[in-house]
Amino acid sequence: MLPRPTAVLFDLDGTIVDSAPGIVSSLAHTLEQLGLPVPTPAELLAWVGPPILDSFRDRAGLDHEESLRALAVYRTHYRAVGILDAAPYPGVVDAIRAIHAAGIALSLATSKPESSATVILEGIGVIDAFDELTGATEDETRSAKADVVAEALRRLTADGFDVSGAVMVGDRILDIEGARANGLPTIFASWGYGAPAEAAGAIAVVADAGELRRALGIA
Numbered sequence: 001m002l003p004r005p006t007a008v009l010f011d012l013d014g015t016i017v018d019s020a021p022g023i024v025s026s027l028a029h030t031l032e033q034l035g036l037p038v039p040t041p042a043e044l045l046a047w048v049g050p051p052i053l054d055s056f057r058d059r060a061g062l063d064h065e066e067s068l069r070a071l072a073v074y075r076t077h078y079r080a081v082g083i084l085d086a087a088p089y090p091g092v093v094d095a096i097r098a099i100h101a102a103g104i105a106l107s108l109a110t111s112k113p114e115s116s117a118t119v120i121l122e123g124i125g126v127i128d129a130f131d132e133l134t135g136a137t138e139d140e141t142r143s144a145k146a147d148v149v150a151e152a153l154r155r156l157t158a159d160g161f162d163v164s165g166a167v168m169v170g171d172r173i174l175d176i177e178g179a180r181a182n183g184l185p186t187i188f189a190s191w192g193y194g195a196p197a198e199a200a201g202a203i204a205v206v207a208d209a210g211e212l213r214r215a216l217g218i219a
Contacts, residue, residue: 004217006162007105009152011170012117013048014192016092020048022082030074048193049172051111051143088124089191091209098218100129105161107132107152111143132156145178173198187215
């Protein structure tokens, strides 16, 4: 068990919800509409987590303008079809509520746009437990995890919360690296989309919501 944190920042995709089905189907639709090869669902799973513009560039080989066009197609389909195809992982909603009840500040810290993240958290009925909902900007100028974490900490601090003992909870190495860039440790959620090797650098690895609660010192 780690020292009880003063604040907890949560990743969304692969940490709070299994959003892969909706994301993968929207990615496949986008690539098909653009006349590009469509990887298998298993291959598209690797796209889940990083900023979507980065994935269009790094995985589909698109330039900036092409990536922006792909993003527009993706968002139209995702917001119409895929956004609510996201189920919370067992026990995670209860864990979030327990953290909130313990008086620990909570913020989302996701590379998904805040508007989409809000819809998902409303859909699973846990939005009221969060003090801040921090994510990417609609134009993706803030989407890198380090920038999102920095903004989440800024907002919590402005709200009067103590972030001196803040911790990140996430499932990808990008969460660990983004938190580290802001001086935060990370608890790695191994139920998500990250490979085991991505947990390197985490202060703890948890296999389920019960282990997460114990790691945070929350009954």
